[in-house]
Amino acid sequence: MGGGRGQLRVYLGAAPGVGKTFAMLEEGHRRLSRGTDVVVGFVETHGRARTAALLEGLETVPRKTMPYRGTSFTELDVDAVIARKPKVALIDELAHTNVPGSRNPKRWQDIEEILDAGIDVISTVNIQHLESLNDVVQQITGVPQRETVPDEVVRRADAVQLVDMPPDGLRRRMAHGNIYAPEKIDAALSNYFRVGNLTALRELALLWLAEKVDEQLDQYRADHGIEGTWEARERVVVALTGGPEGDTLIRRAARIAARTKGADLLAVHVTRSDGLAEADPANLARQRTLVESLGGTYHQVVGENVPRALLDFAGGVNATQLVLGASRRGRLAQLFSPGVGVTTTALSGSIDVHMITHAEVSKGTRRVRPGAALTRTRRLAGWAMALLGLPVLTAVLVPFRNGLALPGGILLFLLMVVGVALVGGMWPAVTAAVLGFLLLNYFFTPPVERFTISDPQNLLALSVYVLVAVLVSAVVDLAARRTREAARAGADAEVLSTLAGHVLRGEHALPSLLARLRETFGLTSVTLLERIGEPAPDDQSDPGAWRIVAIAGGPPCTCPGAADTDVVIDGDLVLAARGRLLDAADRRVLEAFAAEAAVALRQDRLEEEAEQARPLAEADKMRTALLAAVSHDLRTPLASARLAVDSLRSTDIEWSAEDREELLATAAESLTKLDRLVANLLDMSRLQAGVLGLTPQPVALEEIIPRSIDELGPLRDRIEGDISPDLPEVLADPALTERILVNVMSNAVRYSPAGEKVLITASWYGDHVETRVIDRGPGIPREAYDRVFLPFQRLGDRDNHSGVGLGLALSRGLAEAMGGTLLPEETPGGGLTMTLTLPISSRVRT
Numbered sequence: 001m002g003g004g005r006g007q008l009r010v011y012l013g014a015a016p017g018v019g020k021t022f023a024m025l026e027e028g029h030r031r032l033s034r035g036t037d038v039v040v041g042f043v044e045t046h047g048r049a050r051t052a053a054l055l056e057g058l059e060t061v062p063r064k065t066m067p068y069r070g071t072s073f074t075e076l077d078v079d080a081v082i083a084r085k086p087k088v089a090l091i092d093e094l095a096h097t098n099v100p101g102s103r104n105p106k107r108w109q110d111i112e113e114i115l116d117a118g119i120d121v122i123s124t125v126n127i128q129h130l131e132s133l134n135d136v137v138q139q140i141t142g143v144p145q146r147e148t149v150p151d152e153v154v155r156r157a158d159a160v161q162l163v164d165m166p167p168d169g170l171r172r173r174m175a176h177g178n179i180y181a182p183e184k185i186d187a188a189l190s191n192y193f194r195v196g197n198l199t200a201l202r203e204l205a206l207l208w209l210a211e212k213v214d215e216q217l218d219q220y221r222a223d224h225g226i227e228g229t230w231e232a233r234e235r236v237v238v239a240l241t242g243g244p245e246g247d248t249l250i251r252r253a254a255r256i257a258a259r260t261k262g263a264d265l266l267a268v269h270v271t272r273s274d275g276l277a278e279a280d281p282a283n284l285a286r287q288r289t290l291v292e293s294l295g296g297t298y299h300q301v302v303g304e305n306v307p308r309a310l311l312d313f314a315g316g317v318n319a320t321q322l323v324l325g326a327s328r329r330g331r332l333a334q335l336f337s338p339g340v341g342v343t344t345t346a347l348s349g350s351i352d353v354h355m356i357t358h359a360e361v362s363k364g365t366r367r368v369r370p371g372a373a374l375t376r377t378r379r380l381a382g383w384a385m386a387l388l389g390l391p392v393l394t395a396v397l398v399p400f401r402n403g404l405a406l407p408g409g410i411l412l413f414l415l416m417v418v419g420v421a422l423v424g425g426m427w428p429a430v431t432a433a434v435l436g437f438l439l440l441n442y443f444f445t446p447p448v449e450r451f452t453i454s455d456p457q458n459l460l461a462l463s464v465y466v467l468v469a470v471l472v473s474a475v476v477d478l479a480a481r482r483t484r485e486a487a488r489a490g491a492d493a494e495v496l497s498t499l500a501g502h503v504l505r506g507e508h509a510l511p512s513l514l515a516r517l518r519e520t521f522g523l524t525s526v527t528l529l530e531r532i533g534e535p536a537p538d539d540q541s542d543p544g545a546w547r548i549v550a551i552a553g554g555p556p557c558t559c560p561g562a563a564d565t566d567v568v569i570d571g572d573l574v575l576a577a578r579g580r581l582l583d584a585a586d587r588r589v590l591e592a593f594a595a596e597a598a599v600a601l602r603q604d605r606l607e608e609e610a611e612q613a614r615p616l617a618e619a620d621k622m623r624t625a626l627l628a629a630v631s632h633d634l635r636t637p638l639a640s641a642r643l644a645v646d647s648l649r650s651t652d653i654e655w656s657a658e659d660r661e662e663l664l665a666t667a668a669e670s671l672t673k674l675d676r677l678v679a680n681l682l683d684m685s686r687l688q689a690g691v692l693g694l695t696p697q698p699v700a701l702e703e704i705i706p707r708s709i710d711e712l713g714p715l716r717d718r719i720e721g722d723i724s725p726d727l728p729e730v731l732a733d734p735a736l737t738e739r740i741l742v743n744v745m746s747n748a749v750r751y752s753p754a755g756e757k758v759l760i761t762a763s764w765y766g767d768h769v770e771t772r773v774i775d776r777g778p779g780i781p782r783e784a785y786d787r788v789f790l791p792f793q794r795l796g797d798r799d800n801h802s803g804v805g806l807g808l809a810l811s812r813g814l815a816e817a818m819g820g821t822l823l824p825e826e827t828p829g830g831g832l833t834m835t836l837t838l839p840i841s842s843r844v845r846t
Helices: 020-033 049-053 078-084 107-116 131-141 151-155 167-175 182-190 195-223 246-258 281-293 306-316 331-336 339-347 376-400 406-424 426-444 456-505 509-521 584-633 635-649 657-689 701-711 713-718 734-751 807-817
Strands: 008-013 038-042 064-068 071-075 088-091 120-126 159-163 235-240 264-271 297-302 321-325 352-356 525-531 546-553 565-568 573-578 697-699 719-723 730-732 758-765 768-774 821-826 832-839
Touching: 008 020, 008 195, 020 038, 020 049, 020 088, 020 120, 020 159, 038 078, 078 107, 088 107, 107 120, 131 195, 159 195, 167 182, 167 195, 235 246, 235 281, 235 306, 246 264, 246 281, 246 321, 246 352, 264 281, 264 306, 281 297, 281 584, 297 306, 306 321, 306 339, 321 339, 339 352, 376 406, 376 426, 406 426, 406 456, 426 456, 509 525, 509 546, 509 573, 509 584, 546 584, 565 584, 573 584, 635 657, 697 701, 697 734, 701 713, 701 719, 701 734, 701 758, 701 768, 713 719, 713 734, 730 734, 730 832, 734 758, 734 768, 734 807, 734 832, 807 821, 807 832
Parallel strands: 008 120, 008 159, 038 088, 088 120, 235 264, 235 321, 264 297, 321 352, 719 758
Antiparallel strands: 064 071, 525 546, 525 573, 565 573, 697 730, 758 768, 768 832, 821 832
């Protein structure tokens, strides 16, 4: 055996019973037949005879016995497996939670140790145990999964094999008794193993495994330097420029992707590497929302060469189709440059390129006209230098013109022109160059003081001077303009970055967003308006046609016509700003804010709708859990009562008086259980609906506790009371308080060891009285204290034989409805103590 890390193979199933353990054991026999050293580390047969039969012929490493709360459990013995040093270890149930006190909390951590020891491991897991799908599975089946394994553990496995079975086949296997015991089959088939549940779980397993296969394929292509597209899965990429045609392209790409089941939709925008892109941020924000609403993803890449950047992105995601918009440039511009679409198509290789026509074709790119690169003060200074500085320079040089050659004068005038360009920009510098040409011609070029040039070389020198001056002026002006644009782009990016972070961190996104917008641009107020009713020709100035959705600052704008600057977000939403008129550059950022405001509004409304739907979801969840829980518990007492009555009515058997009494007692006990169950269900439903009737009044616990003990019937002998006689009266509903104590005491008796009595005590603390029910049973882990109060849960139970698990949930709800609490705590020396706290009556308070 080598010294490297072992390999992990995982059999993945969609549901219990598909045959994961069976497949694992069969693989063990195959490897054993090839001479591989194989041992069984831990296999759970669940009482299935065919699975147990496969253990024959395989060496089994003895399990480790772990004591916990008076009970013995068996777990995987990691040290024994490592000491045995097999080539392969078969270890079932990857997501299993070990008994408290084990070296590792989870079995997958045990397996990690065995893999680190160089031993290969074959294991099993169901899709519902993957951490990322836990909530999804609970939503589908209504059953929470407490044992989970991180997805990354399974993703790192060297091999994951799906053990698949159609839902109908799995249900037949269940009906034949090959999965669960006969008494559990009906409940399983009508709840967890419904066809819809199994189909959804099967789809989850297939999709999860498909994602892992995609990762493996990408890794293989990267390792082998494969850049070509492998059409293993349809992926449609749509290129966005930020123009108004983007919406059309996105919808067309979504229709293309919808033609193939499971196709991916990706939108990409290429930003220039200098950060000075002309894309409209408001359009991009809106189009990103549209892409995500259609189930796609939005991406942004940086590249100077747009076609190459698009194809690099498409190749990186293994895209099969690329959607581009037809060029918006005119025909004359297309004569000089083929454009992005033509170039991309020529270089696309195996990627299909769709050129989509749209309403913006040949309308031009509509570039925003850049503002002045320099401030007004600098431009005025430049004009002053050009119009006054050159005459002054001429006046200074004229006395020395006999000793000054023309090239020297040209250099001095060129220096002045460069100075003008640095101070005032291009046009003052061009004016200075032309004026300098005239002054040099008149005062320094023979024949002087005449606008003629006798020597062609002088004409060439002056012409080159003008050309150089104009070029230098253009370069200086372009550099200044680029510097200003870069600074503005950086400022806009900082504002948008701050905006995004503020929205993501804020609890109230929309008000926070509008407040940030007002602060950023120094506005008096920012108002988000929503149209009321249908659009009308003159509603822009009609306050009655609009309602205020959100506002920052004041006073608010009541209609778009009252704003200094307004941005139309869609047909019904307008962002109105008051305080000053924003220029075009600021308006672009304002449009991005407006798009984010629309998203924030939709998010707020979705949260409100979700909040309104939450009670309905909880009620639906309650009904689902109710049907799952009472399927057995209602039938059992009914069946017992009916069997007893049918036996009494039977004329085939002559019953003795003692037998008749026993049958009647059985029927009465079953009907009493049924009555208690129905009462609990009704009270729980009333409690959930908030219509449970309460009649709080001053009551004495020394009267209620004995009655509660009497209600336990035969179990009363296992209760021992220690009640102080000087307790004050509590403010509570007597019947409900008695109900709480009966539920808690019966639960304590059920889990107490035989012969151990349950102690009930009561004591006075400040303004409340605490009643404690103390047992010496196995107790529950501290992290499960809240979970034990969930409706229809029985912590640690694996069947439905001990009731629907409603008593403690109902008891806590009743206690809280009366202004009290019901809390668990550990009994010193072992066991569980339930403490009922109730407020004392106001008439005994001092």
